[in-house]
Amino acid sequence: MTQAVQDASATEAKAKTVVLSVDAMGGDKGPATVVAGLARFLADTPDAKAILHGPEAELAPLVTKRRIGDRVTIRDARDVVKMTDKPSQVLRSGKETSMWSTIDAVKQGEADVAVSCGNTGALMAMSMLQLRRAEGVKRPAIACLWPSRNPSGFNVMLDVGADIRAEADDLLAFAMMGASYARNGLGLPTPRVGLLNVGTEEHKGRAELKEAQDLIVRAAPAGAFDYVGFVEGGDLPSDRVDVIVTDGFTGNIALKTGEGTATLISTLLKEAFNKTFLSRIAALLAMTSLMRLRRRIDPRRVNGGVFLGLNKTVIKSHGSADETGVAAALSLAYKLGASGLSERVAARIASAVVLAQDGLTEDAENRARAKEEDPQ
């Protein structure tokens, strides 16, 4: 398929209605905030609909107030997964929760993508149980967008916390999944993939990373990505790479360190501008520029960890997301639903498994490529 034909089919895909399955419960700010975010998202996205999960008596007035009843179906669920619930306990007794219902709608094919602000561990456990891992995936991963110097403004990093460990073959699967996400979510035809390590030299770092590197180098042609080698923490916000692959322990710590550093700097910046009368005037004059910067690095804009490696796409929104954050997570869900990400990722991983079995022939590469481009 040529690039032009691919672009045309992407446009066509966007024209169909995308249905999002939205968990109204479990966020720190309650269902009113989720419904407000949903209303804002729907106003911006005419060809989207939603199934909203939670206690009907609580949700119906919120939906009526926002006047989105014609595009939102409420599905009654009386229980809520709490932030303190353990995943194992939720799997045993959580079938009446809004979270379970949210994933179920995707499983049944009624919706394209699931979105929840709730407990990450519980959401991953329920998603794995209901949606199952894609063929060839041992460990699913959570991918996040990271503000960067790249033209799109973002890099993809995974895993940021689905699992605390990853073997070499998991890191290979993450590379394939991350590249598909960057292709469909950021519109990059051939994403550049890097493996996070403590040095870019060949002799540095953990042995399992060298093994993973060998696997990723071999898979790059079939995965339709460029492998750029080891990258360091300092490269996360750079334009050297589009997809950063790491285990969930390291990725989670890097993600939270980056967020913490950004928060510290913006607090100090605010204090600096409040210090003197002159600096307060300066802040007024620079308002537009500062707001532009703020939007650029606003964590709410990049809200949404994407669960990859399952048979359907699930998005975890920040528990503390406000209306803007919820709307951002829903927009991301819409984009990935419209591009058919989950089918593409599944095809890509399955092809990697086929390749590993067949050995890497030119023919196999072409088959794999054709399979992702036309998942039907």
Place this chain on the structure above:
Amino acid sequence: MTQAVQDASATEAKAKTVVLSVDAMGGDKGPATVVAGLARFLADTPDAKAILHGPEAELAPLVTKRRIGDRVTIRDARDVVKMTDKPSQVLRSGKETSMWSTIDAVKQGEADVAVSCGNTGALMAMSMLQLRRAEGVKRPAIACLWPSRNPSGFNVMLDVGADIRAEADDLLAFAMMGASYARNGLGLPTPRVGLLNVGTEEHKGRAELKEAQDLIVRAAPAGAFDYVGFVEGGDLPSDRVDVIVTDGFTGNIALKTGEGTATLISTLLKEAFNKTFLSRIAALLAMTSLMRLRRRIDPRRVNGGVFLGLNKTVIKSHGSADETGVAAALSLAYKLGASGLSERVAARIASAVVLAQDGLTEDAENRARAKEEDPQ
């Protein structure tokens, strides 16, 4: 010993001359920058002297030009460790290098602390070979200062790259060493220690971290620190904790991620202020406040990774350090040399080993405490 007596002996310790052993070579900017930084440091610190290592013919004119010949002894060393040299190769053939000579002066007792801008791996390998690990230390660690919301403006994090692995007992040693560093470097009598993990809940994270936590909890009274529990990436710049303990792989990635994020934001901030005529005027008005913020988060101010767990203290300055950066690393070295850090750390670790053998009795705690407070 009472707090007052301790304070008095600290003042007394500061009155004696501290001799720094300084590697003039190996930095990206060459020996002229190191000598310039040394001159600035000496001007600010009347009771310090230095032994400067490198090719005498090259260094003598630089020292004369800066008029610091009366306080600086040049020690001729013809070879230089390059950034690309492998540690193993340097250990075999590096005895004529300025780096070897720098560490040797500390080993021979001619200087109190060694400072080098050179190759980290080579510096650690040579330091371990010449200075030997302190009793009870299996893996030395590199500690860095991290800008934070704490009153001192900094937290201590270790290990940030000495070794890519750490077992539970290494993490215990890091906690002891980091607490001693915070006590002597930041002046905190009872530092708060946290263990870096992906969640603060007891059931989250890697099994070896839970094991390390048990060891650290038991050692806290003898180590004269408070253990605050698991901390997350977002806590690194916070005021919840003073010392963050982690393995060298995770610590290095967190350090570089934090630096990269800070660099991205300051670049974007500069761009925002250059965008319009109005914002340029605003930048002028806010100059003082912005410079204050810049100084606060300037990585050059926190220059200097401290090698802990050896019988003497070695400081690794950033390879790209400029005059300000070199002076900052030398000031840190002076402070640690004046406080007798290496002796205190060694005593502290040795006491932990004793405690582990004896079991934790009130008596043993007191012995350990007395030993650190009065290392002679």
